[in-house]
Amino acid sequence: MDRKVHVKRDDKVYILTGKEAGKSGKVLQVDRQKGRVIVEGINLVTKHKKPRSRTQTGGILQMEASIDASNVMLVCPKCKRPAKTGVRVQENGERIRFCKACNELIGSQSKAKKK
Template structure:
């Protein structure tokens, strides 16, 4: 069952909380809300064998990031130095901001 809303967005710093890359930090490069997955920089590296499509585009072995489930990542708080839960505050002007539940700093 896919969820349509993720707790992380493109550009967020996250830390992996489970799996083979547990403890790694990285930036969310892409989010897939319908699948409930995200691509994190430097996490879940897979090897692809590419065939040469033209003389200008040679083939070879390419290492790239693959999607992981969003439930395996937590937002990273620079102030706390770890993965944290977050809350949402609504400012007077109606703008929503996310804040760290541990230290109350804006994420």
């Protein structure tokens, strides 16, 4: 079952909790089933990678780990601050996110399901 995630790929987000609290970054990946997001440059972990073939090199890599979607807040493109968001359904059935602070539209979400 998919969880509701209020951010999409390429959104700029602000980290609310954890060791990276107060930082911001761009969303690289969203896992809707687990309700987690991967943010660029945030929550870096070290992986020890073993070479699998002669051409592939191993080594110690740093990569981003996922964080829970509830720990991030979308940054409004207009007011440049972390803000709560809402969803409006247009007449044509399109769902549009908006910033509750400045009432600015953020972008299209998806088509609403017709009943």
